[in-house]
Amino acid sequence: MSPDHPGQWRVESVSWSAAGLHDSWPVLGPRQRLCRIGEPTDRALVLGSSTVGDAFDLERARHEGLAVVRRGSGGGAVLVEPGSQIWLMLYLGLDDPLVPWDLGTSFLWLGAAVANVLRGLGLPAQVVEDRQPRTELGRLICFGDLGFGEVTIEGAKVLGLAQRRSRGQACFQVSLLWRENQSSLRGLLADDQFVNQPLRVAGVAPLVKVSRQNLQDRIVQAITAL
Numbered sequence: 001m002s003p004d005h006p007g008q009w010r011v012e013s014v015s016w017s018a019a020g021l022h023d024s025w026p027v028l029g030p031r032q033r034l035c036r037i038g039e040p041t042d043r044a045l046v047l048g049s050s051t052v053g054d055a056f057d058l059e060r061a062r063h064e065g066l067a068v069v070r071r072g073s074g075g076g077a078v079l080v081e082p083g084s085q086i087w088l089m090l091y092l093g094l095d096d097p098l099v100p101w102d103l104g105t106s107f108l109w110l111g112a113a114v115a116n117v118l119r120g121l122g123l124p125a126q127v128v129e130d131r132q133p134r135t136e137l138g139r140l141i142c143f144g145d146l147g148f149g150e151v152t153i154e155g156a157k158v159l160g161l162a163q164r165r166s167r168g169q170a171c172f173q174v175s176l177l178w179r180e181n182q183s184s185l186r187g188l189l190a191d192d193q194f195v196n197q198p199l200r201v202a203g204v205a206p207l208v209k210v211s212r213q214n215l216q217d218r219i220v221q222a223i224t225a226l
Helices: 018-023 058-063 105-120 136-140 182-188 212-224
Strands: 008-016 032-040 044-047 067-070 078-080 085-093 125-127 151-153 156-166 169-177
Touching: 008 018, 008 212, 018 032, 018 044, 018 067, 032 212, 058 067, 078 182, 085 212, 105 125, 105 151, 105 156, 105 169, 105 212
Parallel strands: 008 032, 044 067
Antiparallel strands: 032 085, 044 078, 085 169, 125 151, 151 156, 156 169
16 A cells, blocks of 8 residues: 555454444544445344335334344345345545545445456446436335446346445445345335336346355455555
8 A cells, every 4th residue: 555545444354233233333543444344143124214114014024034223324225134245334534535525426436346346257347327216116125226336237236335424434335235135125015016016136146256255355355455
């Protein structure tokens, strides 16, 4: 790392419940950046900060063995399961050059880093660089819509991003689907009108010839090189 680099990355791996991973808020020192690799120990329905609770049948979710968790960042709900995603939490100071003032475009560098890794493995990954129209299903399920910096492969969303800013820090939440499990969230919606509505989403496991660990290592390396 060059001496004029604006921040020093620290990388750590943690294995906690989905609630614990979302509730933790580490305090950074000056010029510090933290890349936390999260491995959930449970299955969870994670609701975004703006998700209406009664939009989902929470009793059914718990009956199916899902913890119900509310995160501080916006966006729709996400299904979290051990081994199903590459999950990173990136903590940076608000004065960091990787945290532009504009919430939307601040995701673009992150999506580009992930897309470049996927392209290096031969996948036609595309970064969403423009504001996309919202849909009713996308307001409920994160992978039902596309946002700035998120990544698609042949039109199917593989990377979901969210962000929270608090106490002088930003947290970028990164979820790259290894296995496609998000479509099952339609069955947990209280309103069954979306049960058969297509969800253009994909996992990358069938598309790459590397292991989940290898892909995770490549993505962490690409992000922390910035």
